[in-house]
Amino acid sequence: MGKIHTKKLFVKALNKKFGKDFDLSGTKTTYERLGPEQNARKREFIEAAKKLEGKRGISFYNPMLHCGGVPMGQRQLVPYKLSTTEYIVEGDDLHFVNNPAMQQMWDDIRRTIVVGLDMAHEVLEKRLGKEVTPETINNYLEILNHAMPGAAVVQEHMVETHPALVDDCNVRMFTGDDDLADEIDDQYLIDINKLFPAEQAEELKAAMGKTSWQAIHIPTIVSRTCDGGTTSRWSAMQLSMTFIDAYNMCAGEAAVADLAFAAKHAAVIQMGDMLPARRARGPNEPGGVSFGFMADMVQTSRTKPWDPPQVSLNVVAAGTMLYDQIWLGSYMSGGVGFTQYATAAYTNDVLDDFSYYGCDYAVDKYGGWAEAPIDIETAKDCATETTLYAMEQYEAFPTLLEDHFGGSQRSGIMAAASGVTTGCITGNSQMALAAWYLSHLIHKEGWGRMGFFGYDLQDQCGPTNVFSYQPDEGSPLEIRGPNYPNYAMNVGHQGEYAGISSAAHAGRGDAYACNPLIKVCFANPALLFTWDDIRKGYGMGGAREFRAAGERSLVMPAV
Amino acid sequence: MAYKPQYYPGNTSIGANRRKHMSGDLEKLRDISDADIVAIMGHRAPGADYPSTHPPLAEMGEPDCPVRQLVTPTPGAAAGDRIRYSQFTDSMYNAPAIPYWRSYWGAINCRGCDPGTLSGRQIIEARERDIEEYTKVQMDSEMTDPALATMRGCTVHGHSLRLDEDGMMFDMLARTELGSDGNVYYAKDQVGIPLDKKINAGKPMSEAETAKRTTIFRCDNISFGGPCTAESRSFDEGLVALHHMWERRSKWGFRPE
Numbered sequence: 001m002g003k004i005h006t007k008k009l010f011v012k013a014l015n016k017k018f019g020k021d022f023d024l025s026g027t028k029t030t031y032e033r034l035g036p037e038q039n040a041r042k043r044e045f046i047e048a049a050k051k052l053e054g055k056r057g058i059s060f061y062n063p064m065l066h067c068g069g070v071p072m073g074q075r076q077l078v079p080y081k082l083s084t085t086e087y088i089v090e091g092d093d094l095h096f097v098n099n100p101a102m103q104q105m106w107d108d109i110r111r112t113i114v115v116g117l118d119m120a121h122e123v124l125e126k127r128l129g130k131e132v133t134p135e136t137i138n139n140y141l142e143i144l145n146h147a148m149p150g151a152a153v154v155q156e157h158m159v160e161t162h163p164a165l166v167d168d169c170n171v172r173m174f175t176g177d178d179d180l181a182d183e184i185d186d187q188y189l190i191d192i193n194k195l196f197p198a199e200q201a202e203e204l205k206a207a208m209g210k211t212s213w214q215a216i217h218i219p220t221i222v223s224r225t226c227d228g229g230t231t232s233r234w235s236a237m238q239l240s241m242t243f244i245d246a247y248n249m250c251a252g253e254a255a256v257a258d259l260a261f262a263a264k265h266a267a268v269i270q271m272g273d274m275l276p277a278r279r280a281r282g283p284n285e286p287g288g289v290s291f292g293f294m295a296d297m298v299q300t301s302r303t304k305p306w307d308p309p310q311v312s313l314n315v316v317a318a319g320t321m322l323y324d325q326i327w328l329g330s331y332m333s334g335g336v337g338f339t340q341y342a343t344a345a346y347t348n349d350v351l352d353d354f355s356y357y358g359c360d361y362a363v364d365k366y367g368g369w370a371e372a373p374i375d376i377e378t379a380k381d382c383a384t385e386t387t388l389y390a391m392e393q394y395e396a397f398p399t400l401l402e403d404h405f406g407g408s409q410r411s412g413i414m415a416a417a418s419g420v421t422t423g424c425i426t427g428n429s430q431m432a433l434a435a436w437y438l439s440h441l442i443h444k445e446g447w448g449r450m451g452f453f454g455y456d457l458q459d460q461c462g463p464t465n466v467f468s469y470q471p472d473e474g475s476p477l478e479i480r481g482p483n484y485p486n487y488a489m490n491v492g493h494q495g496e497y498a499g500i501s502s503a504a505h506a507g508r509g510d511a512y513a514c515n516p517l518i519k520v521c522f523a524n525p526a527l528l529f530t531w532d533d534i535r536k537g538y539g540m541g542g543a544r545e546f547r548a549a550g551e552r553s554l555v556m557p558a559v
Numbered sequence: 560m561a562y563k564p565q566y567y568p569g570n571t572s573i574g575a576n577r578r579k580h581m582s583g584d585l586e587k588l589r590d591i592s593d594a595d596i597v598a599i600m601g602h603r604a605p606g607a608d609y610p611s612t613h614p615p616l617a618e619m620g621e622p623d624c625p626v627r628q629l630v631t632p633t634p635g636a637a638a639g640d641r642i643r644y645s646q647f648t649d650s651m652y653n654a655p656a657i658p659y660w661r662s663y664w665g666a667i668n669c670r671g672c673d674p675g676t677l678s679g680r681q682i683i684e685a686r687e688r689d690i691e692e693y694t695k696v697q698m699d700s701e702m703t704d705p706a707l708a709t710m711r712g713c714t715v716h717g718h719s720l721r722l723d724e725d726g727m728m729f730d731m732l733a734r735t736e737l738g739s740d741g742n743v744y745y746a747k748d749q750v751g752i753p754l755d756k757k758i759n760a761g762k763p764m765s766e767a768e769t770a771k772r773t774t775i776f777r778c779d780n781i782s783f784g785g786p787c788t789a790e791s792r793s794f795d796e797g798l799v800a801l802h803h804m805w806e807r808r809s810k811w812g813f814r815p816e
Binding site for chain 2 (some may be wrong): 026027028029030031038066067068070074075194227363376380384385388389391392395396398399401403404406408410411434437438441442444445446447448449450451452453456464465466467468469473
């Protein structure tokens with residue numbers, strides 16, 4: 001029998017939002033209809049727009065235009081608490097346009113590529129008879145950290161990028177070979193042994209063997225100006241030039257083509273697959289980032305391995321922002337509405353509460369993380385209890401219901417909590433996915449409402465794809481992604497899927513969910529975004545405490 | 560023995576109400592005039608001709624088609640009416656109807672209609688004179704409590720918000736208001752355009768009445784999962800049936816034969 005969960009983590013956030021002594025259980029309130037001026041950020045917007053309107057010479061932001069002049073802001077506009085943090089920001093601060101940390105999170109993915117070193121070393125050693133030693137590798141990495149940001153090597157002093165515009169660019173290497181790692185200059189090494197708990201380090205090294213890899217992060221400003229497909233091209237050019245320099249090669253010899261081919265194709269791991277023509281995007285764009293890769297980019301698994309739900313919730317936060325706010329909300333659709341699908345998943349400790357409740361219940365009943373039977377009965381039990389608890393909280397706390405004012409928000413949150421719970425307790429992502437779908441159905445059946453047209457369609461037919469092995473339906477959740485046929489157009493799902501896939505591995509104590517190289521690459525301490533605490537990063541961005549890369553102010557007149 | 564549809568399981572009032580909505584066996588509680596319904600819908604002026612998108616079917620020289628011989632056109636289709644809609648927002652605080660059950664009601668009982676289901680609103684589209692008829696049934700019957708269910712074409716926000724102090728569901732556009740005589744009045748049509756005159760939509764139900772007539776499971780009324788703690792769950796029959804369907808659906812995906 002499960003223990004009674006009394007944490008109700010969201011109560012603190014609701015008190016911050018609505019006021020300390022506010023009656024959170026009251027079903028009635030006075031709507032004062034204060035309009036946009038009730039909110040500091042909206043006042044700032046109005047003020048800014050007024051100043052700019054004359055300069056623009058055309059009308060601009062005006063929240064008084066709706067339906068014949070009814071001012072926006074007829075209900076109370078309340079702030080958001082970033083879950084598990086003390087950051088409280090306005091909703092507007094969580095739109096990615098207003099939040100530089102969110103932008104940097106995506107920039108950090110798009111500007112990253114993992115390139116193997118071994119193939120290049122084989123070309124140098126076997127084809128050209130060159131000697132490759134730790135010393136030559138260190139020399140190579142020094143040259144590469146000069147060249148990768150956009151500086152000249154080999155040729156005479158050509159046009160270059162300003163170092164202060166590209167200082168976020170860096171390349172470090174990592175390897176499963178401890179002997180080699182010991183010989184690499186610390187500044188160039190992602191030290192698996194230092195950054196990961198011992199068991200995880202051993203697992204990662206075993207997975208990658210004695211191979212060596214480069215974690216390449218090209219300048220943010222480059223990927224912002226171009227696209228994700230640029231990353232492999234930019235890096236391959238600088239890699240090739242650096243090999244020529246470091247190993248005293250002929251700039252035109254045929255072996256350089258082999259090095260370039262390895263850097264562009266043969267030894268490359270893109271963060272995202274290229275998408276088909278109907279959603280035409282190059283590699284390293286959000287629609288191609290698999291849920292398993294997303295799970296591996298987030299680093300909470302190494303900093304808080306004892307807390308599987310926390311690991312999963314951070315992946316949910318990363319995934320909802322990238323997939324809902326940036327991918328579906330802007331690449332695929334445009335506009336502003338998608339933000340509040342995502343914020344529901346990482347603010348006000350709601351998903352945290354539901355997930356911890358489910359996990360408390362399940363651990364109590366089944367004995368521990370990843371110890372429950374991997375069968376449909378476990379999924380049924382965990383999803384049913386978690387969803388019923390969550391529905392009951394929405395019923396008992398009308399302000400909570402109001403906070404998640406849309407059915408899609410609630411459906412995604414309750415199903416995510418069910419999936420996280422089942423993933424953590426079974427260590428199996430397909431079981432977690434089965435729980436996700438059952439949760440949606442319970443929600444719909446109990447309340448007679450769920451999300452919106454397309455949202456409901458996906459989740460009501462979804463159980464059939466959980467265990468399917470048919471090519472266009474099946475796949476382990478980790479290698480499904482935003483372009484999986486039944487997931488391609490639905491907000492409020494994809495980030496949760498990433499979180500659910502990570503839950504299974506977090507429950508098992510795995511070092512990674514899908515790809516060990518991605519996990520190690522994003523452990524690079526020089527990455528700008530807070531990859532170990534996603535919600536904190538968003539809070540910093542919302543509170544205007546985060547300084548992102550890729551800015552152009554250095555080379556523009558001051559505002 | 561003739562088949563009698565059972566519609567929905569369970570012995571609770573929720574199960575019974577859901578069966579009533581699905582079967583169309585609804586209690587009529589008020590009588591709002593046709594003209595007032597048309598005015599709230601806002602698609603045409605009351606009394607005006609129906610705009611048409613094609614000539615009456617009888618004048619169109621329909622092809623010889625077995626489907627056409629089987630299916631009698633609805634009055635709106637026969638006349639060539641355009642497709643129009645009515646859309647309702649139902650509060651989660653025990654409004655009598657809930658979106659899926661409005662859709663089930665429409666799909667089962669209303670010929671030639673296209674229901675669409677969302678969390679905060681539910682739309683039914685049909686030929687204009689047909690949707691007017693279907694809308695009147697909803698507005699007049701126990702499917703609607705005028706304080707907790709409003710016809711809203713846009714800016715539907717409110718189904719999950721706390722009620723206003725007078726018991727009315729929040730509406731940014733304030734389409735409805737509680738009159739001093741205790742009746743709810745529409746002051747604007749469903750897309751928020753002010754009406755020439757306020758339209759009486761009837762008295763709100765009491766809290767006891769909404770608790771009795773609602774189709775939503777809630778812990779503070781009829782619970783879906785039994786007593787609201789993990790220790791003492793007892794699942795409603797609807798939930799047990801749902802478990803069965805989900806399990807079959809999942810297993811079929813593994814072995815679709």
